[in-house]
Amino acid sequence: MKKRKKVVYRRHDRNEMPLLDPEIRKKYLNKEYALGYGHTVALDEADRCILCKKAPCTPSCPVNSEMEKWIEEIQKQNVFEAYKILRRNNPFSSVCGRVCPQERLCESTCVLTFKDNGLSVGIGGLERFVGDSIRMSGIDWIDEKEPPTGKSVGIIGAGPAGLSAAYFLARKGHDVTVYEALPFAGGVMRYGIPEARLDRRALDFEIELIKKLGVKIKTGVKVGVDIPFEDIRNAHDAVFIAAGSGRGKKMGIPGEDLKGVYTAIGYLMKVNTDYIDPMLAPEEDIELPRNKRVAVIGGGFTAVDCLITSVRLGNETHLIYRRTRETSSARDEEWDHVAEEGVILHWLTQPIEVIGNEKGEVVGLKCVKMELVPDEKGGRPRPKPVEGSEHIIECDVVIMAVGQGDNPTAYKDVPNLKIDKWNNLSTVDSKFRTNVEGIFAGGDVVNGGDTVVTAIAHGKKAAQSIHEYLTTGVWAYGEEEEEVKA
Ligand SMILES: Cc1cc2nc3c(=O)[nH]c(=O)nc-3n(C[C@H](O)[C@H](O)[C@H](O)COP(=O)(O)OP(=O)(O)OC[C@H]3O[C@@H](n4cnc5c(N)ncnc54)[C@H](O)[C@@H]3O)c2cc1C
Ligand code: SF4
Structure with a gap:
């Protein structure tokens, strides 16, 4: 009988995604700061995958990406075949490899994490590597398709x-x-x-x-x-x-109609495309804040994107969020990234009013401190205002990243x-x-x-x-x- 190959579990030596130094990345609005795996690192990271027969990562990816198949192709140094497999399930591998919250999806069920605080295979980084390699190779990629149906x-x-x-x-x-x-x-x-x-x-x-x-x-x-x-x-x-x-919305607090209070969607549209559409954002135009004090309200992906861009526009940037880091919906590592870039994080803080001066300009955000209390219905802990904790965070611009409508x-x-x-x-x-x-x-x-x-x-x-x-x-x-x- 053929002897089974011994499986080597490399639980801890994960190749972390290389990042640009915070002092460098802060200077560039349009420069990606996660650098991606190079070829040798990608090959080593792929080698950590033990190619489970019933890989638990595949069903924990919303598109069932078949990681055990395309990662095996990276191991065999066949990036072309890996991309072909990826495209069976997802036309946006290069995007998902970058923006998916992998730690909550595919990487959360990796077998390497089951014991000894093991670290998952860097699935997102590998997926990005495959897409980027095909793009940069200059191959004229064409997907196969079935004959016309007439529909x-x-x-x-x-x-x-x-x-x-x-x-x-x-x-x-x-x-x-x-x-x-x-x-x-x-x-x-x-x-x-x-x-x-x-x-x-x-x-x-x-x-x-x-x-x-x-x-x-x-x-x-x-x-x-x-x-x-x-x-x-x-x-x-x-x-x-x-x-x-995706319609940008505000919180409904006093002072939010002052000049310098923006919805996150309006602000991000302006930063990313220099175009604001009235169907999605109420602002006619936005003067992007530079070298000012900016307060971003929220705790999700959108808030993080406002923080990242605000820092790169040279602003002193504050995050105001009524819950804690652990109970926020943004990716955990992104809080580390923005903190490294100098963002001031105000957890358990709820804005109650935007304060303006006689010219109608924003000068601050009145807030109260919050505490988390158990939810009577058994849900996640609820934030509750702490009596007598009113305070003002001085700022010139407020961006509301409080969900879309x-x-x-x-x-x-x-x-x-x-x-x-x-x-x-x-x-x-x-x-x-x-x-x-x-x-x-x-x-x-x-x-x-x-x-x-x-x-x-x-x-x-x-x-x-x-x-x-x-x-x-x-x-x-x-x-x-x-x-x-x-
Ligand atoms: C700022 C921000 C950051 C995010 N970051 C992440 C992230 O890092 N990772 C992640 O996984 N998710 C992230 N999300 C969530 C994710 O982007 C959305 O869940 C996803 O884009 C939804 O896709 P969709 O195609 O349903 O809608 P959308 O991406 O909103 O696309 C809908 C499209 O329909 C168009 N449209 C609307 N009305 C009409 C009309 N009447 N006629 C013609 N066209 C119309 C819109 O212009 C738009 O282009 C983020 C969301 C936001 C707002
Ligand atoms: S990075 Fe996203 S698309 Fe890719 S395997 Fe993980 S969850 Fe699926």
């Missing part, structure tokens, strides 16, 4: 959900047109996440590959304003709504469409069908806001359902059926 699909929104659906549908041979309100494709990946975290060359490369499949992306077309939804529906055999849920512009007038109380489409069934025949929806417009990879997974599953509908003609909204597997 056409209209997609509203060119964010990760819409573009992912477009990719999988085009590979199935369908004719796909994406209608995008903004003058560029990418959704939050372009106007929200700053270049310091996501190199635009990586994003552009993966969008170009989708276009190479024949997908048409019509930018500057606001469905529900420039063209009625009905026209889109009439022009296609099926429609996928992937319009996100609904944006039903595209679908608000669709007759009989079930829209939920948040103006979103959480009313879809397990196959991403809305209650109106031929109309599907996915991404943030369904879940109200999650992650890039969840939006991609929705696009992938919806594409499979749309394909089934186009080829069988069966429409059974809400009927008990097995959920579509990503």
